Amino acid sequence: MNTFRNLHPVTLLCCFLYITVFSVFNFNPIYSGLSLCGAFLFALVIQDKKAVLRSFIGYFILLILIAVTNPLFSHNGATALFFINDNRITLEAFIYGVTLGMAVVSVLYWFRCFNEVFDSEKYLYVFGRVSPKLALVFSMTLRFVPELIGSFKSVNASQKRFDKSRGRLRRYLSSFSAVIGQSLEDAVITSDSMNARGFNLKKRTSFSRFRFTFYDAVYLTVFTVLTAVAAFNTASFEYYPTFCPPELDLRTVIGIISFGALAFIPFVYEISEEIRWKLSLSKI
Amino acid sequence: MKKLSALILIIVLLFAGCSVKSAEDYYGETQKPSDKKVTVSVNCRTAVEYLKDGERVNPDILKDYEVGFKNGETVFDALKTALKENRIQFDYNGSGDSVYIRGIDYLYEFDCGDTSGWEFSVNGKFPSVGCSAVKLNDGDKISWLYTCDLGADIGNKYKGN
Amino acid sequence: METFSVKNLSFKFNNAASRALSDINLSVSSGEFLLVIGESGSGKTTLLRMFKNELRPKGELSGEILFLQKNIDELSDNDSAAKIGYIAQNPDAQIVSDRVYGELAFGLESLGLDNKVIRARVSEFASYFGLSGDFRKKTASLSGGQKQLLNLAAVMAMEPEVIILDEPTSQLDPISASEFLDALRRVNEDFGKTMIIAEHHLSEVFKLADKVLCLENGGVKACGKPSELAAFLKGERIEQTLPVSARIFNHLGLDGGCPLSVKEGRAMLGEYKNNHQISYKEIKTDKKIIDCRDLWFRYDKNGSDILKGCDLSVYQGEFYALLGENGCGKSTLLNLINGSVKQYRGKIRRFSDRLACLPQNPRNLFVKDKLGEDLEMVNNSYKELSDKFNLSHLLDRHPYDLSGGELQRAALCKLMLTKPEVLLLDEATKGLDSFAKNELGAFLRALTNEGLTVLCVTHDLDFAAEFADRCGLLFDGGITVENYSNPFFSSNAFYITQSAKISRGIFTNAVTYDDIIKCLDAGDGV
Numbered sequence: 028m029n030t031f032r033n034l035h036p037v038t039l040l041c042c043f044l045y046i047t048v049f050s051v052f053n054f055n056p057i058y059s060g061l062s063l064c065g066a067f068l069f070a071l072v073i074q075d076k077k078a079v080l081r082s083f084i085g086y087f088i089l090l091i092l093i094a095v096t097n098p099l100f101s102h103n104g105a106t107a108l109f110f111i112n113d114n115r116i117t118l119e120a121f122i123y124g125v126t127l128g129m130a131v132v133s134v135l136y137w138f139r140c141f142n143e144v145f146d147s148e149k150y151l152y153v154f155g156r157v158s159p160k161l162a163l164v165f166s167m168t169l170r171f172v173p174e175l176i177g178s179f180k181s182v183n184a185s186q187k188r189f190d191k192s193r194g195r196l197r198r199y200l201s202s203f204s205a206v207i208g209q210s211l212e213d214a215v216i217t218s219d220s221m222n223a224r225g226f227n228l229k230k231r232t233s234f235s236r237f238r239f240t241f242y243d244a245v246y247l248t249v250f251t252v253l254t255a256v257a258a259f260n261t262a263s264f265e266y267y268p269t270f271c272p273p274e275l276d277l278r279t280v281i282g283i284i285s286f287g288a289l290a291f292i293p294f295v296y297e298i299s300e301e302i303r304w305k306l307s308l309s310k311i
Numbered sequence: 312m313k314k315l316s317a318l319i320l321i322i323v324l325l326f327a328g329c330s331v332k333s334a335e336d337y338y339g340e341t342q343k344p345s346d347k348k349v350t351v352s353v354n355c356r357t358a359v360e361y362l363k364d365g366e367r368v369n370p371d372i373l374k375d376y377e378v379g380f381k382n383g384e385t386v387f388d389a390l391k392t393a394l395k396e397n398r399i400q401f402d403y404n405g406s407g408d409s410v411y412i413r414g415i416d417y418l419y420e421f422d423c424g425d426t427s428g429w430e431f432s433v434n435g436k437f438p439s440v441g442c443s444a445v446k447l448n449d450g451d452k453i454s455w456l457y458t459c460d461l462g463a464d465i466g467n468k469y470k471g472n
Numbered sequence: 473m474e475t476f477s478v479k480n481l482s483f484k485f486n487n488a489a490s491r492a493l494s495d496i497n498l499s500v501s502s503g504e505f506l507l508v509i510g511e512s513g514s515g516k517t518t519l520l521r522m523f524k525n526e527l528r529p530k531g532e533l534s535g536e537i538l539f540l541q542k543n544i545d546e547l548s549d550n551d552s553a554a555k556i557g558y559i560a561q562n563p564d565a566q567i568v569s570d571r572v573y574g575e576l577a578f579g580l581e582s583l584g585l586d587n588k589v590i591r592a593r594v595s596e597f598a599s600y601f602g603l604s605g606d607f608r609k610k611t612a613s614l615s616g617g618q619k620q621l622l623n624l625a626a627v628m629a630m631e632p633e634v635i636i637l638d639e640p641t642s643q644l645d646p647i648s649a650s651e652f653l654d655a656l657r658r659v660n661e662d663f664g665k666t667m668i669i670a671e672h673h674l675s676e677v678f679k680l681a682d683k684v685l686c687l688e689n690g691g692v693k694a695c696g697k698p699s700e701l702a703a704f705l706k707g708e709r710i711e712q713t714l715p716v717s718a719r720i721f722n723h724l725g726l727d728g729g730c731p732l733s734v735k736e737g738r739a740m741l742g743e744y745k746n747n748h749q750i751s752y753k754e755i756k757t758d759k760k761i762i763d764c765r766d767l768w769f770r771y772d773k774n775g776s777d778i779l780k781g782c783d784l785s786v787y788q789g790e791f792y793a794l795l796g797e798n799g800c801g802k803s804t805l806l807n808l809i810n811g812s813v814k815q816y817r818g819k820i821r822r823f824s825d826r827l828a829c830l831p832q833n834p835r836n837l838f839v840k841d842k843l844g845e846d847l848e849m850v851n852n853s854y855k856e857l858s859d860k861f862n863l864s865h866l867l868d869r870h871p872y873d874l875s876g877g878e879l880q881r882a883a884l885c886k887l888m889l890t891k892p893e894v895l896l897l898d899e900a901t902k903g904l905d906s907f908a909k910n911e912l913g914a915f916l917r918a919l920t921n922e923g924l925t926v927l928c929v930t931h932d933l934d935f936a937a938e939f940a941d942r943c944g945l946l947f948d949g950g951i952t953v954e955n956y957s958n959p960f961f962s963s964n965a966f967y968i969t970q971s972a973k974i975s976r977g978i979f980t981n982a983v984t985y986d987d988i989i990k991c992l993d994a995g996d997g998v
Binding site for chain 3: 147148151159163166167169170173174178181182184185186188189201202204205208209212213214216217219220221222223224225226227228229230231232233234235236
Binding site: 101102103104105107108109110111112113114115267268 | 326329330331332333334336337391395400401402403414417419
């Protein structure tokens with residue numbers, strides 16, 4: 028099934044950048060809310076539903092915490108709910124906190140989705156554009172680190188038998204130094220293998236299996252246009268001293284709709300592909 | 312569970328020294344009579360000029376308001392009492408003798424550019440310490456003035472350190 | 473046309489007293505499959521590295537090496553990288569990238585080819601070597617055999633003239649090893665690529681070679697067609713490593729073409745059929761030391777079962793070899809017995825808690841800079857045991873500097889210092905040459921005679937046939953066949969040793985070379 032993650036890395040990167048940057052710089056409960064909903068729904072379809080729902084409790088607590096903490100530090104706002112010493116706790120500051128909480132949580136959710144969608148291969152592609160050597164270092168690290176952890180575990184397990192008299196920390200340390208020694212030994216072989224295949228040659232390129240297709244171009248254009256339209260029609264929102272939502276004139280509405288569309292595209296894309304797949308199955 | 316109870320304990324300790332009052336109770340408190348008095352005024356002329364689109368029209372947030380004080384009270388205490396009795400919002404940072412006034416009547420530092428904020432003078436002189444470090448004397452005239460230019464526009468030119 | 477022509481090549485490492493290679497003359501023609509044999513330290517690796525500018529060790533070189541009739545030193549860096557492929561022993565450490573396609577593309581990226589060309593080449597060679605299904609996978613998820621195939625494919629993608637392989641199958645299990653050799657044969661036949669391969673397990677590769685070069689102490693001992701060379705090596709120590717058919721041929725002192733394959737071997741042996749019975753030692757079954765009943769195990773909650781009701785009994789003082797293909801759960805069963813993982817159903821009874829486990833990678837046992845310190849860590853009075861394992865002269869060496877056989881002996885010694893009653897071994901013969909393997913087997917046999925119980929997981933059928941008392945085959949999560957080694961190997965159909973394949977139906981229960989010789993010798997008397 029063709030899913031959102033199969034878009035070209037550049038298209039994906041732009042999508043996530045546009046949404047997160049926009050929702051951070053245009054601080055507004057409408058944008059934050061849309062962004063949060065879009066991210067949450069997207070996470071729900073691309074990740075394990077139970078895990079996402081479980082995580083939501085944590086994120087919700089975070090949101091409430093931010094919403095409650097903000098009025099403790101900011102005493103601006105005309106509607107005083109109560110006073111702590113001489114500090115007024117205001118409704119406006121609470122609403123500001125809620126917006127801030129939504130913005131933070133939505134960005135966290137987007138990062139969560141981004142991590143799911145943007146795997147090491149795509150990072151590799153992006154690094155490869157910058158420098159082929161950088162991409163190689165990245166790829167080698169990806170291979171090396173899990174291997175190092177794995178061999179640490181097995182060395183440590185083998186050492187358990189010998190250290191009844193020694194402490195656990197000393198075992199960890201000696202196992203760790205042994206693992207480093209082993210990987211240095213292996214590094215000699217790896218560097219031989221690299222040199223044998225022309226690592227020292229001058230003009231290195233970076234191969235990736237990604238192709239920038241027509242659809243990638245279409246989606247990238249759509250993302251960019253929506254972001255530009257939203258950016259030129261931002262709805263301003265005043266919190267202090269009393270909050271006044273923006274007037275719902277045409278420009279504001281266009282701005283909100285554009286950003287809403289941007290935030291919901293990943294979710295809608297995923298759902299519509301799933302429906303298309305099911306339909307195509309029923310035709311067979 | 313341990314973490315949660317620790318968190319609750321911390322929160323309780325934080326609020327232990329605080330008095331929580333409703334807005335009505337807070338503003339309903341009256342000062343005890345005292346024979347020593349100072350005058351407090353709060354003025355934001357510079358902000359009215361700076362914010363041209365008429366966001367702020369009245370430069371006088373508080374005009375020569377008289378408050379009583381007890382021995383040892385500071386400029387900060389006088390401002391607090393004056394604003395409280397007039398139900399004017401304010402916001403501050405810090406405690407002890409290093410209180411800093413961030414905003415009065417929703418007008419905050421930096422609202423009128425990078426060099427804007429609240430300063431105060433006592434009998435026309437601008438002390439170089441915080442408002443909670445200046446003790447009150449009978450008959451002092453305290454002016455809180457908003458500046459858009461580090462004090463230069465209210466007669467307290469910044470002379471560097 | 474000659475791919476390589478070597479004239480009077482001598483080489484001395486910097487700071488070395490004697491020459492590592494001396495007066496080597498050799499010619500490798502295009503499309504030729506050259507096998508280089510020789511004992512450890514005979515200069516195989518050094519010679520192979522002479523052919524690759526990037527890997528040539530530092531030292532004094534005399535004589536000349538011509539590649540396609542041009543001096544190899546004049547070869548451009550680009551050509552040296554692309555035209556001469558090199559594959560080493562260790563399948564893991566040679567891999568550079570985290571993804572299969574990234575690894576295939578590595579050499580082509582070095583050559584600075586553009587994405588389109590790389591895409592075409594990479595996809596061609598991935599499908600040629602049957603790696604298409606793994607194209608996007610992580611390299612870490614491949615088996616050892618697949619990794620080595622990937623290394624071969626990555627070299628082939630650069631379209632070399634010649635591929636140089638330094639003991640490429642020594643770290644592989646026998647099935648993966650013969651698959652790899654089969655791939656080499658196909659590459660050699662389909663593309664006419666020249667192959668230069670050094671090996672020490674010769675039973676499979678020997679018959680593939682067009683020419684065999686035997687090195688001894690850095691010089692050429694012999695060079696010729698495989699069957700001629702096999703006959704020539706009669707009585708030499710290295711003869712032990714030759715295919716069983718050739719060894720029998722030499723033993724019988726026959727004339728004519730030396731047989732190299734099982735088929736030819738059977739044809740030769742058919743005339744000597746007799747009824748001699750190979751006897752084998754029966755073990756005492758009165759004292760169980762490990763008893764596993766109905767073991768079920770899986771790694772993930774949602775994964776599939778690795779063990780499905782597995783039963784296993786090991787008796788005190790026996791040498792039990794646990795056989796089975798890759799991923800059948802042999803090592804898992806060992807870990808269960810060792811207690812490092814736990815079954816979700818079933819019971820393991822250990823009648824001794826003195827278990828010691830020799831890991832697949834014996835380096836894991838060593839954490840100090842000197843072998844002596846490592847042994848001292850376990851027990852101060854290690855001298856006696858280190859003498860027994862013939863390690864006295866190695867105590868000042870760094871454990872990683874030991875050869876495969878020495879390291880295995882040192883590992884065994886370190887474990888024995890903890891005075892175990894049961895020794896668990898995981899692929900103990902991996903990477904060892906025939907000599908080291910026999911030595912290890914002999915040590916283990918001696919230890920079982922002293923009362924130690926050995927449970928050894930292995931792929932190495934010859935090793936099991938030679939040294940184990942009993943063998944068990946783990947398949948589909950349980951032990952499906954279990955018997956004394958001789959009947960085990962002579963009754964199986966596929967899972968048997970080379971010797972058993974050759975002697976099947978001719979001699980009874982003859983599963984090793986020594987068994988066949990015994991039968992032959994017994995036959996002479998009749």
